[in-house]
Amino acid sequence: MKVFSFAFVVGVLAATSLTHAADIIGTITLTGTPPAAIPITPLMNDPICGPLHKETPTTHFYVVGKNGEFADVVVSLKDAGGNEITGKSTGASAAPAVLDQKGCLYAPQILAIQTGQKLIVRNSDPCVHNVHTTSNAGNTEHNDVQMPNGPDLNYAFDKPEMFMKFQCDIHPWMFAWVSIFDNPYYAISGTDGKFVIKDVPPGKYTVVADHRKLGEKTQAVEVGDKDVTVNFTFEVK
Template identity: 30%
Template sequence: MNPIVPLLSVLALVPSSTARGVATSPDAAAAISIPARQGSDAGTAAGRVRFEGEKPEVKPLAIEPDRAKGCTPAGEAIDAKDESLLIGKDNGIANVVITIEVADAKAKVPEKPIVMDQKKCRFEPHVVVIPAGATVDFLNSDQAAHNVHIYPLKNEGFNQTVAVGGKHTATFPKSDKIQIKCDLHPWMKSWLIVSESPFVAVTDADGAFKIAGLPPGEHKATLWHEELGKAQVVIKVEPDGPDGAAGKSAPLEFKLSQQKKEGRPRR
């Protein structure tokens, strides 16, 4: 990773590898100083992640008809949209994971399992974020068998068949970025992001995100996308003024670009 370069009171985004690039405009970088706010909106980081440059061609998924039996009701085609790079309205990028690290802040583990479904031979949602220590129910809502094959870096891997109407349950104790595939239907791919931080968001179809409740101070934020790689930035949450007024903060805007592909993006 290249050294992070200071810019005013913030740090500018830098690419994590030479395969792909991440950049911000000077105006966007200068907006990363965030005033703290009282109540539920205290220290809210909100904005948008956009694609910069010529949009790459994203081809439909290669779906083999012989393997697609039972995926959808008779006469209904499988959705062949490739979700690995979704660029929407005003170049907003979906499924960018933004994680802000705050000292001593740990994500709370939910009592109930988090659900990832296999529906119409697609994993839904495409990107799921869970707290470290959480349990996931991998469901099969199709009329065809699936298997959940995970590729973790830190957690224990498995390759588990899930029968029609069945489920497989697993717990993930360590922070991780886990690719998930179905070997029976090779076009099925998704990501499970396991985070120790409670301050995590996934951008929506327009590239928008919001992370609330940040305390005053400087915090490292990481942007990660399965095709565009990752980058880091430091955000500064300003303390309240003497009268409790927080002032105004422009929405954050990050611009990601794709450079010549020389390998897989780092997780």
């Protein structure tokens, strides 16, 4: 019986390795000097929002490390041959994503979700916000008042879209951009510039890197059963 169990385990492991999907990993680098971040002075002048901060927050469109490590770049895949991922959203069963309003700022400012995935919008502040979404792709638009520490808002969007805008009309400096994909194969670069798109099925794809201010770059990739590295460099002049 023990021998049978061992053979069974080996068989399962072999089958798993044969169908192993690979990760696409990479680093995003920024060259050149981006425009300086701008202090959000109106926030500090607001009687409720101001005291929530010790120092004046700034805009953070360009989140870049000492060696050009470039964060907040949305990396996704488009089909280019074999094993199509378009329409393979797992959003309805994916863990909810969270967009918080904290210190009268959206956190995070750049977020990515799947079609059908639950997006929880939270108000962690002692003041009223209104959550106002605008779509360029036909997604349902919202304009909802959310009371201080009020109940979460729950949204889901059914169409792919890059950088769908969230804003608060009460605090005109508050913006977030939520990208929506109809598959689970995307990632956002961290403060180390790195991203990982996990468990990509074998096939040919176009890797698409999008930055809110610097636009889009693409590279072709073929995924087999080994991890693939794809790096991008963005420039500001």
